[in-house]
Amino acid sequence: xxxxxRTVAQAIREALLTGEPTAKVFAARQVARDWRLGRLACEFDxxxxxxxxxxxxxxxxPPSQMPKRGKMGSQRNRIALWHALAHIEFAAIDLALxxxxxxxxxxxxxxxxxxxxxxxxxxMHFALIxxxxxxxxxxxxxxxxxxxxxxxxxxxxxxxxxRLAIVPMVLEARGLDVTPATLERVRAQGDENGxxxxxxxxxxxxxxxxxxxxxxxxxxxxxDEKPRESWQKxxxxxxxxxxxxxxxxxxxxxxxxxxxxxxALA
Numbered sequence: 163x164x165x166x167x168r169t170v171a172q173a174i175r176e177a178l179l180t181g182e183p184t185a186k187v188f189a190a191r192q193v194a195r196d197w198r199l200g201r202l203a204c205e206f207d208x209x210x211x212x213x214x215x216x217x218x219x220x221x222x223x224p225p226s227q228m229p230k231r232g233k234m235g236s237q238r239n240r241i242a243l244w245h246a247l248a249h250i251e252f253a254a255i256d257l258a259l260x261x262x263x264x265x266x267x268x269x270x271x272x273x274x275x276x277x278x279x280x281x282x283x284x285x286m287h288f289a290l291i292x293x294x295x296x297x298x299x300x301x302x303x304x305x306x307x308x309x310x311x312x313x314x315x316x317x318x319x320x321x322x323x324x325r326l327a328i329v330p331m332v333l334e335a336r337g338l339d340v341t342p343a344t345l346e347r348v349r350a351q352g353d354e355n356g357x358x359x360x361x362x363x364x365x366x367x368x369x370x371x372x373x374x375x376x377x378x379x380x381x382x383x384x385x386d387e388k389p390r391e392s393w394q395k396x397x398x399x400x401x402x403x404x405x406x407x408x409x410x411x412x413x414x415x416x417x418x419x420x421x422x423x424x425x426a427l428a
Contacts, residue, residue, distance in 0.1 A: 167201065167202060167203045168196075168201075168202055168203065169202060169203045169204075169205040169206070169207050169208070170193070170197055170202040170203065170204060170205065170206070170262075170263075170266070170274065171205060171206040171207055171208045171210075171263055171266070171267075172207070172208055173192075173193045173196060173197075173202055174193055174210070174259050174260075174262060174263035174278075175208050175209075175210060175211065175263060176189065177189035177190050177192075177193050177259055177281075178210065178211055178214040178215070178256055178259050178260060178263070179211055179214065179215045180215060181214075181215030181216055181217055181218065182217065183217060183252060183288070183292065183302055183303075184289075184292075186215075186252070186255060186256075186285070187255070187285040187286075187288055187289050188285075190255050190258075190259060190281045190282060190284070190285040191282045191285050191286070193259070193278060193281070194278040194279055194281055194282035195282075197274065197275070197278050198275075198278075198279075204271065204274075206263070206266055206267035210260055210263045210264045212316070212319075213312065213316075214256040214259075214260070214312070216252070217302075217303050219303050220303050220307060221305075221306040221307070222306070222307060222308065222309050223306045223307070223308055224308060224309075225308040225309075225310045227308075228306065228307075228308050229242075229305075229306070237298065240298060240351075240353075241295065241298050241300045241304070241305070242305060243344070244291055244294050244295050244298065244300075244356075245295060245300065245302065245304060245305045245307075246307075247291050248288060248291040248292060248295060248302045249302070249307040249308075250311065250337070251284055251287040251288040251291055251363075252288050252302065253311040253312060254284040254287070254288075254311070254334075255281055255284040255285050255288060256312070256315075257284075257311065257312075257315055257329050258277050258278070258280040258281035258284055258370075259277075259278075259281045260315060261277040261280075261325060261326075261329065262274045262277035262278050262281070264319065264325075265322040265325065268322065269322065269377070270380075273377055276373045276376075276377070277373070280370050280373060283366045283369075283370070287359075287362070287363050287366070288302075290359050290362070291359065294355070294356060294359060311333060314328050314329065314332075314333060314400075314401070315328075315329060317400050318400055322377075322381060323378060323381045323382070323385070323392065323396060324396050324399070324400050326374050326377055326378040326381065327378060327392075327393050327396040327397055327400070328396070328397070328400050328401055329374065330370055330371050330373065330374020330375070330378075331371065331374050331375060331378060331393065331419055331423075332397060332401055332405070334367055334370050334371050334374065335371050335414055335417065335419055335424075337363075337364075337367050338364070338367060338368060338371065338410045338413040338414055338417060339407070339408065339409050339410045339413075339414075341360055341363065341364045341367070342364065342410060342413075344360060345357050345360040345361060345364065348360060364413070367417075368413050368416050368417045369417075370417075371414070371417030371418065371419060372416070372417045372418045374418075375417060375418030375419055376418060378393065379418075390422060390423050393423055394423070394426065394427060397427060398427070404428075405424055405427045405428045406428065407428050409421070409424065409425075409428070
C-alpha cells in the first residue's frame with residue numbers, strides 16, 4: 163500500500179515554518195521542484211501560518227528605528243547595503259510561498275506554478291547575497307532588520323486582489339525603481355560581482371511584477387472590475403507608505419504596470 167502524496171499546502175507550510183536561512187532556501191526550491199515534477203498533490207488541506215519562521219537571532223526593529231545607511235565607501239556601509247538586500251530577498255521567499263499557499267485553492271493552477279517559481283527565484287537571490295555577505299566577513303542576521311514587508315502581507319491576508327496589488331505591484335515594483343541606481347553605485351566601487359548579482363535580481367523582478375500584474379488583471383476580469391481603478395483603490399486602502407518617484411517607467415511597463423496606474427498616486 164503506497165502512502166498518500168504530500169499536499170502542496172503541507173509542503174509550503176513546512177517551508178514557511180523553516181527559520182534557518184539555508185534550510186529555508188533549500189525548502190523553497192524543493193517545494194517548487196516537487197510541484198513542477200508532479201510529486202505534490204494539488205490540495206490545500208492545511209492553513210498557512212500567521213507568520214513565517216525567521217532566524218531566532220534576527221533583531222527586528224520598527225522601520226523608523228532602523229539605523230541610517232551611509233554612502234557606499236566603507237566596508238561597514240557595504241555590509242549594511244548587502245544585509246538590507248538579503249533581508250528583502252529572505253522576506254520575499256516567504257511572501258511568494260504564502261501567496262501560493264494562502265490563495266492557491268481559489269486560483270488556477272498557473273497561479274501556484276508562477277508563485278512557487280517566484281519563491282525559488284527569491285531563494286536563489288538570497289543565497290547569492292548571503293554568499294556576498296560571507297565574502298565581506300559578515301552574515302545574514304549580523305545587523306537589525308525591519309518587519310515592514312511581512313506587515314504588508316498580514317494586512318492583505320483576506321483578499322488575493324489586495325495581496326497582488328500590494329506585494330508584487332507596489333513593493334516589488336519599488337525594487338525596479340531603486341535597483342538600477344544601486345547597481346551603478348556598486349559598479350562604480352569596482353564590484354563587478356555585486357553588479358552582476360543586482361542585474362540578475364532586476365531582470366527576475368521585472369518578471370515577478372509581470373506575474374503579479376497578470377494574475378491581478380485575471381482577478382479583476384473575474385470580478386468584473388476595472389484593473390487600474392481597482393488597483394488604485396486597494397493601494398489607498400492597504401499601503402501605508404507613499405508611492406515615491408523617480409519611477410523606472412520602462413521596467414514597470416515591462417512588468418505590466420503602466421504609468422497611468424501609479425502616477426496619480428505619487
